[in-house]
Amino acid sequence: MATVSTPAAAADPHDVLGYLLKHANQRLAALTDAALAPLGIDGKDFGALRVLAGGEPTSQLQVAQRLGVDRTTMVALLDALERKGIVARRPDPADRRRNIVELTEQGHETFARARVEHAGAEGRFLAAIDPDAAAQLRRTLRALVERAEPGTPPGPGPAPRG
Amino acid sequence: MATVSTPAAAADPHDVLGYLLKHANQRLAALTDAALAPLGIDGKDFGALRVLAGGEPTSQLQVAQRLGVDRTTMVALLDALERKGIVARRPDPADRRRNIVELTEQGHETFARARVEHAGAEGRFLAAIDPDAAAQLRRTLRALVERAEPGTPPGPGPAPRG
């Protein structure tokens, strides 16, 4: 039996959940960014596109809140996507302080391809484990995360990067 | 059956593995940092302490490499731990370019308490799921991470933050 003072036990990174979560996250993010790079976007851009593809016309502030970032951060992100012709901004006729942000036609095409690439990246990430374990992983993580943000699920709340 | 073009399906963050991993990681890191704060250290400091508690006398560079950070980053981290009396530096007699970094007596006490706090934080993080699911989560993450860094396990390679 190892006691609490056994140095070796404490030093094995692969027993530390924080290490495992951090590195799993980093690896998936790297795979996702690499898969999306040919489309000219990264995982964070893809998160914004997912919000914009949701259907309802959306203001910048709403997108920022969904992504859990400051509204000032949203400006540069949308600037870049607009320069690339992926999104378009137009004033909201009902409240001219607001910008309505929408996917362009090209943006819809980019998003459709990005979803395929994103799914491929997830698939490669999960290739090391069998499908049952992957499904169980998703369920477990969901339980852990939803406990942390109770009542936040699908609707509002911060959205993912990739 | 939802088709690939169903907007709602794409918009649910809790179906996206990247979202789940990122937020699980953030929540655990927050719990860990909060648990360690009374000891005057954070999760990253704890990662360094775990390396230093490993037994062998260690140079700054070795610690930095284990943690996967630049050696210049290590300086400020150790400066802070040294100011707190948790670690001590002394020249390596065999190679005076090197600093041997060791836990002080107080550092060993801090580390012992930190391990307890850290385990408590992991326990609270995992409280939402049953022990079998927690064990399965660890196994699955290990498989995913070890595939990413083959041949790196226990020995060398970057070590965790918390």
Added chain:
DNA sequence: TATTGTTATACTCTATAACTATA
């Protein structure tokens, strides 16, 4: 000539404060 620790600097990412135009 290479390596360790150090310092100074730059870069990334993000948040805070202040300005404008609208409400």
Added chain:
DNA sequence: TATAGTTATAGAGTATAACAATA
């Protein structure tokens, strides 16, 4: 008076470059 978008600025975090001491 408050809000949406914008801009400028500052802070955390980390990496790169250059330097002194040592090998």
